[in-house]
Amino acid sequence: MKIDVELKNVTKKYGEIVAVDDVSFAVERGQFFSLLGPSGCGKTTTLRMISGFETPTEGEIFIEGKPMTNVPPFKRPTNLVFQNLALFPHMNVFDNITFGLRIKKVPENEIQKRVKEMLELVRLPGYEKRKISQLSGGEKQRIAIVRALVNRPAVLLLDEPLGPLDLKLREEMIVELKRIKREVGTTFIYVTHDQGEALTMSDKIVVMNKGKVVQIGTPMEIYEKPKSKFVADFIGGTNFFEGKYTDGAVEVDGLGKISIESGAHVSKKTLLLSVKPEKICIGKKLKKVDNIFDGKVTESFYQGRAITYKVLLENDSLITVVAPSYGMERVFGIGEKVKVGWNKEDARVIT
Amino acid sequence: MKKTNILWAIVVIFAIILAFSPITILFLLSLNDSPALPLKNFPTTKWYEALFQFPGAMESIVNSLMVAGVTTLVAVVLGICGGYALVRTRFVGKSFFTGLLLMPMVVPYIIMGISLLSFLLRLGMEPSLITIIIGHILLAIPYATLVLTSRFIGFNISLEEAAMDLGADRLTTFRKITLPLIMPGIITAAILSFIISWEDVAMAVLLAGSQQTAPVFMFSLVTKLPKFVPILTAMSTIMFAFAIVLAILMRKAERFSIS
Amino acid sequence: MNPREKEASQSPKTKKIELRGILLVVPTYLWLIVTFLIPVISVLMLSFAELHPVTKNIVSFPTMNNYLTLFTNLDYVVVLLRTLLLTVAVTISSVGLAYAVAYFITFKILKNKYTILLAFQAPYIASYMMVLLAWRLLLGRSGVINSLLMSMGLTSEPIELLGYNAFSVWLVLTATWFPWLILPIFVSLEKIDRSLLEASQDLGASPFTTFLKVTFPLSLPGVFVAILFVFIPTIGEFVAPAVVGGTTGLMFGNLIYDFFLKGFRWDIGSAFAVCLLCIVILAVLVLFRKIGFEKLMESL
Numbered sequence: 001m002k003i004d005v006e007l008k009n010v011t012k013k014y015g016e017i018v019a020v021d022d023v024s025f026a027v028e029r030g031q032f033f034s035l036l037g038p039s040g041c042g043k044t045t046t047l048r049m050i051s052g053f054e055t056p057t058e059g060e061i062f063i064e065g066k067p068m069t070n071v072p073p074f075k076r077p078t079n080l081v082f083q084n085l086a087l088f089p090h091m092n093v094f095d096n097i098t099f100g101l102r103i104k105k106v107p108e109n110e111i112q113k114r115v116k117e118m119l120e121l122v123r124l125p126g127y128e129k130r131k132i133s134q135l136s137g138g139e140k141q142r143i144a145i146v147r148a149l150v151n152r153p154a155v156l157l158l159d160e161p162l163g164p165l166d167l168k169l170r171e172e173m174i175v176e177l178k179r180i181k182r183e184v185g186t187t188f189i190y191v192t193h194d195q196g197e198a199l200t201m202s203d204k205i206v207v208m209n210k211g212k213v214v215q216i217g218t219p220m221e222i223y224e225k226p227k228s229k230f231v232a233d234f235i236g237g238t239n240f241f242e243g244k245y246t247d248g249a250v251e252v253d254g255l256g257k258i259s260i261e262s263g264a265h266v267s268k269k270t271l272l273l274s275v276k277p278e279k280i281c282i283g284k285k286l287k288k289v290d291n292i293f294d295g296k297v298t299e300s301f302y303q304g305r306a307i308t309y310k311v312l313l314e315n316d317s318l319i320t321v322v323a324p325s326y327g328m329e330r331v332f333g334i335g336e337k338v339k340v341g342w343n344k345e346d347a348r349v350i351t
Numbered sequence: 352m353k354k355t356n357i358l359w360a361i362v363v364i365f366a367i368i369l370a371f372s373p374i375t376i377l378f379l380l381s382l383n384d385s386p387a388l389p390l391k392n393f394p395t396t397k398w399y400e401a402l403f404q405f406p407g408a409m410e411s412i413v414n415s416l417m418v419a420g421v422t423t424l425v426a427v428v429l430g431i432c433g434g435y436a437l438v439r440t441r442f443v444g445k446s447f448f449t450g451l452l453l454m455p456m457v458v459p460y461i462i463m464g465i466s467l468l469s470f471l472l473r474l475g476m477e478p479s480l481i482t483i484i485i486g487h488i489l490l491a492i493p494y495a496t497l498v499l500t501s502r503f504i505g506f507n508i509s510l511e512e513a514a515m516d517l518g519a520d521r522l523t524t525f526r527k528i529t530l531p532l533i534m535p536g537i538i539t540a541a542i543l544s545f546i547i548s549w550e551d552v553a554m555a556v557l558l559a560g561s562q563q564t565a566p567v568f569m570f571s572l573v574t575k576l577p578k579f580v581p582i583l584t585a586m587s588t589i590m591f592a593f594a595i596v597l598a599i600l601m602r603k604a605e606r607f608s609i610s
Numbered sequence: 611m612n613p614r615e616k617e618a619s620q621s622p623k624t625k626k627i628e629l630r631g632i633l634l635v636v637p638t639y640l641w642l643i644v645t646f647l648i649p650v651i652s653v654l655m656l657s658f659a660e661l662h663p664v665t666k667n668i669v670s671f672p673t674m675n676n677y678l679t680l681f682t683n684l685d686y687v688v689v690l691l692r693t694l695l696l697t698v699a700v701t702i703s704s705v706g707l708a709y710a711v712a713y714f715i716t717f718k719i720l721k722n723k724y725t726i727l728l729a730f731q732a733p734y735i736a737s738y739m740m741v742l743l744a745w746r747l748l749l750g751r752s753g754v755i756n757s758l759l760m761s762m763g764l765t766s767e768p769i770e771l772l773g774y775n776a777f778s779v780w781l782v783l784t785a786t787w788f789p790w791l792i793l794p795i796f797v798s799l800e801k802i803d804r805s806l807l808e809a810s811q812d813l814g815a816s817p818f819t820t821f822l823k824v825t826f827p828l829s830l831p832g833v834f835v836a837i838l839f840v841f842i843p844t845i846g847e848f849v850a851p852a853v854v855g856g857t858t859g860l861m862f863g864n865l866i867y868d869f870f871l872k873g874f875r876w877d878i879g880s881a882f883a884v885c886l887l888c889i890v891i892l893a894v895l896v897l898f899r900k901i902g903f904e905k906l907m908e909s910l
Contacts, residue, residue, distance in 0.1 A: 459846020
């Protein structure tokens, strides 16, 4: 397994402000690798350091095994798809796409071939002569990707490319990106604050917060096995329960005992549990569920495929329950008394 | 990397020298005994004294002031009218008007000057300060109107509507709402018009009669009586100092009107 | 009348606006027509007439004699060519220098950009004439530069090139024009989206290639404004040549000046003026073709 990009203890400071704090990770060849985190967490700065527009204050960056920490952007085997696309307004589509190729003095027939291939890949054949101002949002997106990819970089970097698109277009583009990635096979490094995007497309995710790496893992690991409160909450939201550990269960004040998996070893006496909203059942009567509690519905949101409930428990804590609308006869109303429950294995222990 | 920085430094320093050395030398020379370096008897006020005694010198400065003053007044008023009309009213032939307005900016002074001169002379006028004023107003109108047009474009009309909704009539609205809000534009237009008139040589030289503005005075001295050129160094210093004071005052007025 | 009533009464209001608009622009119209349009048209007509040198009566109309006078007289043609050459030279050098300074201010200076811009124009607050005077004193066989060089022992004789001649006219016009050209070019450069420059580098272009292929093309509107800004006044320039041009630095504008204020041959002078105007119109049209009217207006 070849490593295409590696960061070792990379730190970036702007005066007193630490934007990126001792970040290390390795990206394997052919991976779809995402940097995920809230605004200001340092993911964009990290990307800019990989592409060469910022230099790390400390630490080293290796691309294809070679040290690239101080190499200027025009000498790196990376290409960046900018957040605002940065398509050259004074050139048409063809000139934009071939800009990098011409600098490298790629022969003319090769240029023609690649452009044709690429435009077909993104399903925009024949667009060569169009002006940038004539393109729609989704088309501009794809041309920006083509302009970067056509240079056959070792690594393609994408800086929140789907931000300005509307929902439907974004969903289409996610599918497109996955397909392009599959066909081209280049390593992708993708920066986003949208966990939906990251979870859908990535092979591996680095979750960042306040400049630090919080967790690295596959989408499933990040989602199902969060290692910190931040990750548990940031990815998909969650319900937290805190209490004393006694003998296979966690005792929460005012609520009762929540039985957890026996395999969860604990050295501490107080535990924090995370239970994902979609793992909680809701109904008038519940059977065959390990943990069942009484609650009162305070809000309900019908969302088509699912219904989200806010339920008040007996210890006055508010939990979120996401129930599939399939099989539900009706939506529970505000003030209704319901039962909520989940199985042992659905509660994650957060150290 | 460092090589390019040195190159930039050279170019910029060269530009600065080119722009500022002439007048610096001028100031130095005005205090110097002879109109050339090296410095002799530095500093001396003999040129300033000669200036005050030279016939027509000080009058020309006063003339410049009067001409610039009248020009500014007329140009700004016309600029306000034109700007308002272009932005807030409808009338036939706006693009023709705009085109005509911009034409003086693309015609060399010599052509505008001799045309105006021959026209006015044939009407029976004598070249005088009045003819200069007429020419300067022509020069200033396009700029004043442009400045005020852009000011009106940025002006929020609902402010006037709010005033009228609260009971103010057109004149009161204009006085209390419109005028104060366009004041920065008025001042900019005024400064622009004043400077255009104050420092103009070409039009003034063509349209001047026996009464001269300061630049005309300087020009005729240089071309006809080169011996007396040194007193012009003193004159320049005075005019420059005067203009700086004026500029500072106007900037203060502008800041005051924006707040 | 409150705003709601205003919206209701469309028709009489429209007429009122039309009237107000027309009334407001009448004074400006009048001024422009009387002091500009009519005089220029008169000059145009006069160029085709021949006037009696003494009585000023029209001897013949229309006639091409005045234009013939210009084109058959070698001295005049030489001056015209020299003027064109000088103007092009001044345009190139002043726009070039202004571009360099504008680029420096845009990309290498982080604060107080406008203050620095204004500083370059400071000398002109007092008068164009003042700056010309300064140059007159600097140049010339016994001018400041020459006497300084000689007193320092660097030269034994005054440098001829620095006398009152065409070279000096070029030098002075470049030096006096470039500060004014910095602003339009600066505005154009500032507007360029910086991520375009980053994209260019990301695609492999060195900083120099980025300038050539991205920065410079995108700054062209400002450059064209600057070119117009210096070309038009310079081609009609007569003050600077009179001050530092000596005998060999005379420009076309001086000829026109002489005809109107010294020789009183208004007919010939008009023809010369019309020729100049044609050159200017040609230049403006060519530039507008290249850049398009809207883009030019935008950058203003």
